[in-house]
Amino acid sequence: MTESTIAIIGGTGLTSLNGLEITRREVMHTPYGEPSGPLTHGVLAGRRVVFLARHGYGHTIPPHRINYRANIWALKNAGIHRVVAVAAVGGITREMHPPRLVFPDQIIDYTWSRGHTFFEEDLSHVTHVDFTHPYDEGLRQALIQGARGIGIDAVERGTYAATQGPRLETGAEIDRLERDGCDLVGMTGMPEAALARELDLAYATCAVVANWAAGRGEGAGEISMEEVNRNVSQGMDNVRRLLETVIPTL
Structure with a gap:
């Protein structure tokens, strides 16, 4: 059986992975x-994988307090080469309706004060990393083809707005994000994606649209946590099906 070279980072709604036969837990x-x-x-x-719950296994770590550098460093040092990052997001543009899956191809970072790089101390030279295409296209295409193969309703591209959280956005902020060209909004996409690039990890996001973003959708009322939980539950069922299909192909 192939060694663990694939990691799955679980977000809101995916603190454990059904179907995963656990062999050991490693404290890093x-x-x-x-x-x-x-x-x-x-x-x-049939494939060895590593799973990490981004918010902790009890879902207790808010987005702005996640130690993204420690998470990515730990995966790299565990021998990981590919990372499928699962995240719950809000839908901004029309096709991003709950509970669709989305495989974004671009990202805009609106976060601040997070540890966002490995290249800041004890450097022999200044290091710049190309981030023109923030997601690994090979891994992204594997997710897309997997979704097509099992008939999952998914959006195959889009721009992810990474906001600070933990509060949700105002209607005016969502209007601004749409003017900037964003299709969906979440709180954990950065600096996770950039840190993975710095350590040469192939990284792609599978996003579950949990709700319409503020001021979007029918009625454009307040965001209901009951509705969010229902959409996340349905979306994560599709994520699990997708992972079971895609993981053996990687």
Whole structure:
């Protein structure tokens, strides 16, 4: 059986992975502090994988307090080469309706004060990393083809707005994001994607549209947590089906 080279980072609604035969849990200590939790090693669809719950296994770490550097460093040092990042998001543009899956191809970073790079201390030279295409296209296409193959309703491209959180956005902020060209909004896409690029990890996001963003959708009223939970539950069922299909092909 192939060694673990694939990691799945679970977001809201995916703190565990049904179908994962757990073989061991590994506590990692990093130069950047503690990750969100132990790395869960296991077998999914006949392939060794590593699972990490981004918000902690009890979903207790808010987006702005996640130690993204520790998480990505830990995965890299566990021998990971590919990362499928699962995230719950809000839909901005018309086709981003709940509970669709989306495989974004671009991202805009609106976060601040997060540890966003490995290249800042004890450098022999200044390091710049190309981020023109923030998601690995090969991995993104594998997710797209997997979704097509099992008939999942998915959007195959879009721009992800990464906001600070933990509060949700105002209607005016969502209007601004749409003017900037954003299609969906979440709180964990950055600096996770950029840190993965700095460590040469192939990284792609599978986003579940949990709700219409502020001021969007029918009625454009307040965002209902009951509706969010219902959409996340339905969307994550599709994510699990997708992972079981795609993981053996990677």
